[in-house]
Amino acid sequence: MNSCCEFSKKIFINQIQKKEFRITIEADKSERKALAERFSIPEILSLSCFYKLAYFHGGHIRAQGMLKSSIIQNCVVSLEDFPVDIEDGFELIFIPLSQVSSELEELDDPDIIPYDNDYIDIGEVTAQQLALLLDPYPHRPNVEKKLIIKEKDLEIQGIKRKKDSPFKILEKLKKG
DSSP: OOOOSSSOOEEEGGGOOSSOEEEEEEOOHHHHHHHHHHTTOSEEEEEEEEEEEEEETTTEEEEEEEEEEEEEEEOTTTOOEEEEEEEEEEEEEEEEGGGHHHHTTTOOSSEEEEEOTTEEEHHHHHHHHHHHHSOSSOOOTTOOOOOOOOHHHHHHTTOOOOOOOHHHHHHHHHHO
């Protein structure tokens, strides 16, 4: 697994023994700023994730996570910034890169992430989980979600638009 530089938190495989390994990671101000830029959102106010990591089935690592974040998103209708709180749990399985081709088809659920070397980067995993939870078309609460205005909507608002016939438009184009 390649790690990005914005929020890299490496856990070495030998830290995860037979018993469960628990860790909470939190993004600092510069990491949150870089991630907000990466995800094209105005701001990430907080980002943390609690992990339970455990060995199972020959080199595989099961990760259970609980992500919490407060972000600022931009409304696609009003273009105003507004706060959003995110809290979500997830489960992943990390498998050695050398085992990907032979075992990937057998393990469908939960998500499978291959790892190389002697570590997994739970910071990057947290960033990717946050990216999955971001609303691609965020709407500020209490904003009308109407994006397309139809001709009759303009008439209701008292705006009347004179329509030109297609032939008149062609005539204007011919004249230049």
